[in-house]
Amino acid sequence: MRDWAKTFYKSKAWQRCRESYIKSRMQADGGVCEVCGMEQGYIVHHIEPLTEKNISNPFISLNHANLRYECKDCHDHEKGHYLDGKGNRQKSLICTFDRETGQPLSDLRKGL
Numbered sequence: 001m002r003d004w005a006k007t008f009y010k011s012k013a014w015q016r017c018r019e020s021y022i023k024s025r026m027q028a029d030g031g032v033c034e035v036c037g038m039e040q041g042y043i044v045h046h047i048e049p050l051t052e053k054n055i056s057n058p059f060i061s062l063n064h065a066n067l068r069y070e071c072k073d074c075h076d077h078e079k080g081h082y083l084d085g086k087g088n089r090q091k092s093l094i095c096t097f098d099r100e101t102g103q104p105l106s107d108l109r110k111g112l
Contacts, residue, residue, distance in 0.1 A: 004052050008061065017062045018044045025069040039071035045078060 001009060008014055021044055025031050031041045045068045046061070054060045070078075 005050060005055060008050070008055050013058075013062060017064075017067075021064050021067050022069060024064065031069060033071035033074050034068045035070050035074035039073065041069035042072045043070055043075045044068070045070045045075055 022031065022041070025034070025041060033039045033041050047066050047068055048054070048060055050061055060066055
């Protein structure tokens with residue numbers, strides 16, 4: 001998280017907005033990822049990315065129409081996310097689980 005965004009993401013306004021958006025997604029479809037439709041949502045993503053210039057504009061930063069509930073993998077594929085310090089995409093560790101027992105089945109390295 002960029003330094004200029006820390007105050008916003010800790011604000012009560014964002015926390016309420018995020019909570020109400022997740023609640024609306026849970027009521028709409030059980031909270032599945034709005035990108036892949038397969039995994040459970042994990043993070044509320046701003047469709048129009050926040051910048052130092054627009055973060056104070058509630059029509060961008062706190063508007064449900066600019067939000068999307070995404071699973072971690074889909075969010076990491078968004079432009080500018082999950083980058084190393086040099087701007088290169090990092091590899092994520094993916095773990096699959098047995099649906100009956102909940103035990104991990106495998107760890108797969110997946111290039112992004």
